[in-house]
Amino acid sequence: MKDVIGHDADWWRGAVIYQIYPRSFQDSNGDGVGDLAGIAERLGHIAALGADAVWISPFFTSPMKDFGYDVSDYCDVDPLFGSLEDFDRVVARAHELGLKVMIDLVLSHTSDQHPWFRESRKDRTNGKADWYVWAEPKPDGTPPNNWLSVFGGSAWQWDARREQYYLHNFLTSQPDLNLHEPAVQEALLDVARFWLKRGVNGFRLDTINFYFADRHLRDNPALPKELRNDSIAPSVNPYNHQLHLFSKNQPENLEFLRKFRAVLNPYKAAAVGEVGDAQRGLEIMAEYTAGGDKVQMCYPFEMLQPARLTAGLAKQTFDRLSAAAPGAWPCWAYSNHDTVRHITRWGLSDAAARVYATMLMCLRGSVCLYQGEELGLPEAEIAYEELQDPYGIEFWPEFKGRDGCRTPMVWQTDNALCGFSSAQKAWLPVTAPHRPLSVAAQEGEAGSLLHHYRAALAFRRGHPALRDGGMEQVIATGDVFSFVRTGAETIFCAFNLGPSEARVSLPEGRWERIGEAVGSVAAAGGTGEVRLSGWGCCLARRV
The missing domain is CATH 3.20.20.80 (Glycosidases)
Incomplete structure (x- = not known):
């Protein structure tokens, strides 16, 4: 080793x-x-x-x-x-x-060219017959359930050798392991x-x-339109029409x-x-x-x-x-x-x-x-x-x-x-x-x-509280997102996530500016209110 x-x-x-x-x-x-x-x-x-x-x-x-x-x-x-x-x-x-x-x-999943899949698809009795998700068709020959592929269409592909479908959550050439x-x-x-x-x-x-x-290959329920989200698949993909409860x-x-x-x-x-x-x-x-x-x-x-x-x-x-x-x-x-x-x-x-x-x-x-x-x-x-x-x-x-x-x-x-x-x-x-x-x-x-x-x-490396400390007082006020990181030191972080000037109040106590190299603004006297320009930030350490 x-x-x-x-x-x-x-x-x-x-x-x-x-x-x-x-x-x-x-x-x-x-x-x-x-x-x-x-x-x-x-x-x-x-x-x-x-x-x-x-x-x-x-x-x-x-x-x-x-x-x-x-x-x-x-x-x-x-x-x-x-x-x-x-x-x-x-x-x-x-x-x-x-x-x-x-x-x-x-x-x-693997490629369909992986030796495991090549063996698995030969027949239903070989040593790797159960290494992938195989299923019988419905009586009318259609796929075993309604699961969809992230890449579009059914998540099931027919294989003539075994006369069964195999599961692929992505491309048909990417069969899912069991x-x-x-x-x-x-x-x-x-x-x-x-x-x-x-x-x-x-x-x-x-x-x-x-x-x-799901062992029982139960159908996924439909997902109401208002709950659909295209962060996993594009909005034009019907994959977004299901709640993927079982797949x-x-x-x-x-x-x-x-x-x-x-x-x-x-x-x-x-x-x-x-x-x-x-x-x-x-x-x-x-x-x-x-x-x-x-x-x-x-x-x-x-x-x-x-x-x-x-x-x-x-x-x-x-x-x-x-x-x-x-x-x-x-x-x-x-x-x-x-x-x-x-x-x-x-x-x-x-x-x-x-x-x-x-x-x-x-x-x-x-x-x-x-x-x-x-x-x-x-x-x-x-x-x-x-x-x-x-x-x-x-x-x-x-x-x-x-x-x-x-x-x-x-x-x-x-x-x-x-x-x-x-x-x-x-x-x-x-x-x-x-x-x-x-x-x-x-x-x-x-x-x-x-x-x-x-x-x-x-800046992150220089302040251990940012790497593994706690995170408290998480607040959103208009475009300003602020929080306090705790640990070996206490650090106030405020970020103006908008183009217009904004103001933010420092938490109770006295603070000194840190993070000048990344554009942190100073708080007058270390207390009170801080003015943030558009896309500005305030990083301060409790003293």
Whole structure:
């Protein structure tokens, strides 16, 4: 077993985790696609930003129907990205820089090219016949129930070999594993052990609440139109018409997560689960992270919504979280590889982007930053003929898919592909609005958003109460969202999430300004009322 860096089993608590989308981070061999060697080359940027860990999206062997989220070998690297030796070099370099390494495990489904599925579909009596969710058709030959796929249409696909349907919550080429089968659970735990022994410090668990489906395959009830939410699937997708009561979120998942945690503990490793649920995301996150015996963190969708995170919505989110389970531990994110970048999604100006970045670093919980977020990259406009995402192709033009947030990282301005690759053409284009926002361009500009992110991460790191302290007095007044963080010190945080001047009252006591590097304003005399400009903030420490 390789030694992990550090000795703190709670390293994840309050950590800032930087998400790398391997295809688009850095191409080292000139084929237009990012790879593991490219990641190793660019890890210094993430360390300089002040992050604690990296999360690397899937790089496993895959037919790439869903760009690596369709795995055909959990324990090897797809040649597109390099080799296991390249991965080992990524881990070694990250640890040398003081970064933990988390990798993306997709345990709810595999590719239909995985050897497990190839065996399972041969007949109904083979050794892996029950490793996937198979079901008889209804008497009229239609699917066994009304479950829908996130990617559109029925969640069931007919297989002529077995004369049965198999479940796929995503693409038809992504059959769902049957975790009711103990052998499947053990095989997946062995996958985690394989990577832990190679030195990884934890996992991001894709679609963690999809692991189990109802044993009885009961129909999902309809969801009233007024309750529909398009944070999981676009509004044009009928998936939003159901309350997914039986196709996911099953109680059996809790015991499997306890088994998974038992595998993590000897390595002092951590897991963050993606909770894909529009109705009960925070409550499920609370179930999965409370008690200290399941996953350490979950990644809810409340801050990935199309609607801008206002002061009122922020308070509502934390009130719900507190009511669900005070000990639950979220991992907040504004952007990721599946959502429109928040700069575009919320229509943020440069000033607005700065205050939201600072606020993110002050919230109770851990944080995920998506590559390019620190540069203020907007969503890229991709022409239909350049689309790669099957999701976007299916729902075009009402929904343009996920390619706009997956375009290559821009490292320099004076280069055809902005330093991402030496190829003539990348797998997705580098768009003109991204070019002036490159790392090199912002490095030379003292007031750039990149430098602001560095200052915000340094501010968080410098105040332990922001990383793992309590969060009290959560208030929304107009556009101002404020709260108090408690711990080794008491910190008042107020953010004006609007363009107009606002005022906020300091809590009782005397306060001194902190956070000047991220634009915090001073309170005259350390008491009373503070004036906040539009998109301004006040950060103060009790004295």
